[in-house]
Amino acid sequence: MVGRKRRMTLSKIKSAKQLLDGGMPPREVANNLGTLIPRSIDGCRLQAVKALREEQKSASVEHFHSIAGFAIANDKSLPFNSSTACDEILYLGKNNMSQQNSDHGQDHTDVPSEQALRVKALESLLVEKGLVDPAALDVLVDTFETRVGPRNGAQVVARAWVDPAYKQRLLDDGTAAIAELGFSGGQGEKLTVVENTPSVHNVIVCTLCSCYPWPVLGLPPTWYKSSAYRSRTVMDPRGVLSELGLELPDDVEVRVWDSNAASRYLVLPERPQGTESMSEADLAMLVTRDAMIGVAKVASPSMGGVS
Amino acid sequence: MNGIHDMGGMEGLGEIGYKESEPIFHEPWEGRVHALAQALQLGSRRPYIERIPAPDYLRMSYYERWYTALVTQLIESGVITATEVESGRADPASMKATPAITPAVARELLFRTPKTEQNIELTPRFRVGDRVRGRNIHPTTHTRMPRYTRGKTGVVARDRGVFILPDSEQGSAESKPQHVYLIHFTAQELWGERTSGHDSLYIDMWEDYLEPA
Numbered sequence: 001m002v003g004r005k006r007r008m009t010l011s012k013i014k015s016a017k018q019l020l021d022g023g024m025p026p027r028e029v030a031n032n033l034g035t036l037i038p039r040s041i042d043g044c045r046l047q048a049v050k051a052l053r054e055e056q057k058s059a060s061v062e063h064f065h066s067i068a069g070f071a072i073a074n075d076k077s078l079p080f081n082s083s084t085a086c087d088e089i090l091y092l093g094k095n096n097m098s099q100q101n102s103d104h105g106q107d108h109t110d111v112p113s114e115q116a117l118r119v120k121a122l123e124s125l126l127v128e129k130g131l132v133d134p135a136a137l138d139v140l141v142d143t144f145e146t147r148v149g150p151r152n153g154a155q156v157v158a159r160a161w162v163d164p165a166y167k168q169r170l171l172d173d174g175t176a177a178i179a180e181l182g183f184s185g186g187q188g189e190k191l192t193v194v195e196n197t198p199s200v201h202n203v204i205v206c207t208l209c210s211c212y213p214w215p216v217l218g219l220p221p222t223w224y225k226s227s228a229y230r231s232r233t234v235m236d237p238r239g240v241l242s243e244l245g246l247e248l249p250d251d252v253e254v255r256v257w258d259s260n261a262a263s264r265y266l267v268l269p270e271r272p273q274g275t276e277s278m279s280e281a282d283l284a285m286l287v288t289r290d291a292m293i294g295v296a297k298v299a300s301p302s303m304g305g306v307s
Numbered sequence: 308m309n310g311i312h313d314m315g316g317m318e319g320l321g322e323i324g325y326k327e328s329e330p331i332f333h334e335p336w337e338g339r340v341h342a343l344a345q346a347l348q349l350g351s352r353r354p355y356i357e358r359i360p361a362p363d364y365l366r367m368s369y370y371e372r373w374y375t376a377l378v379t380q381l382i383e384s385g386v387i388t389a390t391e392v393e394s395g396r397a398d399p400a401s402m403k404a405t406p407a408i409t410p411a412v413a414r415e416l417l418f419r420t421p422k423t424e425q426n427i428e429l430t431p432r433f434r435v436g437d438r439v440r441g442r443n444i445h446p447t448t449h450t451r452m453p454r455y456t457r458g459k460t461g462v463v464a465r466d467r468g469v470f471i472l473p474d475s476e477q478g479s480a481e482s483k484p485q486h487v488y489l490i491h492f493t494a495q496e497l498w499g500e501r502t503s504g505h506d507s508l509y510i511d512m513w514e515d516y517l518e519p520a
Binding site: 115116118119120121122123124125126128129130131132133135136137138139140141143144145147148149175179184185186188189190207208209210214215218219221222223225226227228229230231232234235236237238240243244250251252253254255256257258260261262263290 | 312313314315316317318320321322323324325326327328329331332333334335336338339340341342343345346347353356365369371374377378386387391392395396397401403404405406407408409410412413414416417418419420421422423424451452453455467470487489494497498501502503505506507508509510511512513
């Protein structure tokens with residue numbers, strides 16, 4: 001690939017979609033916007049993501065965003081009445097790219113390739129016995145990789161920030177209010193939303209295992225499941241938060257929520273200052289997974305989005 | 308059981324290993340294990356994870372634990388045999404099943420909200436505002452009562468409704484539906500003077516875990 005690989009923004013994706021819908025050939029649209037197109041674009045979102053994974057092998061983050069954005073624009077199955085899908089895929093791209101550029105963490109035990117073989121053998125056995133359909137497994141993996149994640153929770157938070165009546169419903173009955181935005185599923189039977197304020201800071205943990213609100217945050221990150229986070233957060237939340245970069249004043253009440261039963265928790269972070277004029281969609285872009293677990297605050301946009 | 312999984316309040320268990328972002332599954336096999344566990348619908352794996360011996364539990368990655376628990380669960384529920392796992396081939400005499408989950412069902416599966424709350428009228432033993440103490444019990448099998456709550460006094464903050472006591476077996480004759488309460492403990496009640504007088508902890512407790520204080 002040659003030329004400048006420009007990052008695809010939501011407004012560019014929108015323009016690209018309009019041009020494509022108007023019948024302009026993909027290559028021409030890409031040239032107009034100074035972006036790249038993936039080698040293979042398919043109408044199906046999951047296939048688009050797969051194609052993107054192939055591209056990633058040699059791609060920079062900017063390059064990835066560029067082609068991901070283009071795939072989204074070209075995907076006729078994606079509605080463009082919200083930025084959700086784009087946001088999600090760009091987020092996925094960012095996650096995948098940063099994984100590619102980093103080493104395995106200390107807490108992620110190095111796994112022998114024998115483990116991969118053992119799992120393959122178990123799957124073949126279960127398929128041979130007629131107990132599972134590999135195509136169904138593909139769908140389940142893809143769903144977790146592409147359809148649930150913290151972007152769902154970010155939409156819930158942004159809505160609560162702009163709509164006081166929604167916020168009240170969310171705090172009264174998290175499951176019902178979250179279902180209003182279309183999010184439901186496993187680990188979501190009793191979603192409880194806890195609100196951060198200038199005087200109260202909430203943080204979530206599961207000391208016994210890995211309970212986490214899948215419908216709004218997806219699957220938990222490795223560090224959340226680490227022995228150290230599970231053991232220390234209940235006894236020394238301030239120490240853990242400080243280690244993760246969040247210092248809280250002494251007079252703030254820290255509330256730890258140990259998820260051990262049917263309840264799963266989502267932290268409603270404080271809306272940062274300087275966001276009064278922002279749209280709901282733009283606000284959602286500010287909300288991070290960490291802020292919804294309670295190990296960070298949402299930074300105001302003037303701070304460059306860094307917590 | 309007083310196992311290694313009951314970690315709340317321990318120290319010396321290594322680093323948190325925080326990362327701003329990481330892939331959903333670090334290796335493809337992790338995704339397959341996760342999907343297998345979802346597709347087989349065998350019920351909770353947690354009792355099986357908790358039975359992994361502590362040294363192995365600490366050495367294993369998260370999805371290695373899932374894999375180990377899943378194999379035990381499959382063997383103990385009679386779905387596969389240890390010989391089949393070893394050989395990787397189905398016993399020719401075994402019956403061929405029909406997959407529980409088709410791709411079409413899989414597409415919906417993860418968006419179906421489970422319903423474990425029981426639609427049973429039971430008189431709650433405790434009311435919001437009651438002072439309660441975690442009982443000094445040491446179950447030898449699965450429980451959702453972390454040991455750090457034993458003997459500690461808190462206040463009922465909310466009645467969550469009626470759920471099956473996880474210590475009893477779901478669907479068995481001994482299956483015990485009972486009220487679950489959200490309990491508020493002060494940090495100092497749980498951890499002493501070392502913690503801030505402002506801080507607190509909330510946790511759900513089944514009725515059998517509590518006594519009046």
